Amino acid sequence: MPDLTLNEHLAEILTKHGIDSITDNEFVYPTLPYSVKLKAQAIYQEMNNYISSQMDVMAIAEIGEKIIESFGDFGKDIESAISNNIHNFSSGTLHALLAAFGCRNPDVLDYITFEQWEIDGKVWEAYIGNLIPKTNAKNHAAIRPPEQFF
Secondary structure (H helix, E strand, C coil): CCCCCHHHHHHHHHHHCCCCEEECCCCEEECCCCCEEEEEEEEEEEECCEEEEEEEEEEEECCCCEEEEEEEEEECCHHHHHHHHHHHHHHCHHHHHHHHCCCCCHHHHCCCEEEEEEECCEEEEEEECCCCCCCCCCCHHHCCCCHHHC
């Protein structure tokens, strides 16, 4: 992992989802029906003999609108902390982000829920990805958000 930049990791994740991309020094440009450029960055610090990290993934649409998703995690070293951040992104937001920019690959769409929300008389398309619970419980599958969450 340390040999690749975060943007190169993004490009690799896209490739694993069947999406070609071009990477320059600043952005990843996936080949999707709607133009978007992606950028990832991470900050980290040592806390209690672990590395605490935050990875931000920014998506910038062609019209200039920005979406920024942040993922916090920790690890025994920088590589494991950042790897956990990348896993969180890949398991949660990635599929909803790809669908929002036009990806219709069934392997991507299987991981999200589509809903229409009406807010103040305007209808919005919602792309809802997986929740990624954080716990130190031994049985991760038993962790469920409260009913009121939804």
